[in-house]
Amino acid sequence: MLLPNEVYGSDKLIFIDNETRILNTSNNSIGVINKNTNKLEWYGIPPDNIYSTTVICSNIFDFFLGAAGSSNISKFRYDRETSVELTEQTNSFTISPSLAESYIEINDIISTADAVYTINSMTGEELMKFNANKIDIINIDKLSSGTYFITKKVGNKTETQKFIKR
Numbered sequence: 001m002l003l004p005n006e007v008y009g010s011d012k013l014i015f016i017d018n019e020t021r022i023l024n025t026s027n028n029s030i031g032v033i034n035k036n037t038n039k040l041e042w043y044g045i046p047p048d049n050i051y052s053t054t055v056i057c058s059n060i061f062d063f064f065l066g067a068a069g070s071s072n073i074s075k076f077r078y079d080r081e082t083s084v085e086l087t088e089q090t091n092s093f094t095i096s097p098s099l100a101e102s103y104i105e106i107n108d109i110i111s112t113a114d115a116v117y118t119i120n121s122m123t124g125e126e127l128m129k130f131n132a133n134k135i136d137i138i139n140i141d142k143l144s145s146g147t148y149f150i151t152k153k154v155g156n157k158t159e160t161q162k163f164i165k166r
Contacts, residue, residue, distance in 0.1 A: 016032075020034070020036055021033065021041065023057070025055040025066070026052065028045060028052065029043065029045055029052065030042075030055075031043040050076045051066040051074050053066070064077070067092075073092045092108065092159060093106055093107060093108045093159065094107045095150055095163055098162070098163050098164065100140060101165070102140060102141045103137050103140060103141075104137075104138050104140055105138075106137075106138060106150075108133070108136075108152075113131075114155070115153070116131060116152075116153050116154075117131070117132050117151065117152050118153070119143070119148050119150050119151075120151065121148060122146065122148075127148070140165055145166055147163075147164050149161070149162055150162075150163060
């Protein structure tokens with residue numbers, strides 16, 4: 001298939017919809033090519049808060065994650081009816097389970113070497129401090145039952161999530 005001029009120079013091509021369409025992203029635009037018709041279905045600058053610099057696709061959950069820089073991340077969908085649509089702002093890391101007994105797993109979508117994590121009590125007391133890789137298991141056996149906050153800090157940006165220890 002010969003791609004239209006608008007989609008050359010892509011950072012990433014992702015096959016979607018059982019490989020009948022291609023999502024193409026670059027630093028400031030998103031394009032969708034319909035392979036059945038060999039036509040450009042949609043092309044343009046994405047709406048605010050949709051970051052197209054680096055895009056990954058979740059076939060299991062039917063959405064895309066877009067990242068820009070070290071801490072901007074968006075979650076979005078694309079379909080023929082609505083074009084590109086922001087579904088929700090997403091943290092750059094997830095923790096599971098949110099109701100934990102002896103460990104939590106950190107899944108850092110945008111992993112950076114200078115990211116520092118802290119676990120704090122409800123009163124703000126710092127109980128643990130560590131660096132994490134893209135996916136890390138953190139032992140929380142020594143924490144008492146209760147509610148805790150885990151904070152990721154990169155430079156001057158912070159994100160915080162809550163978990164409960166049984």
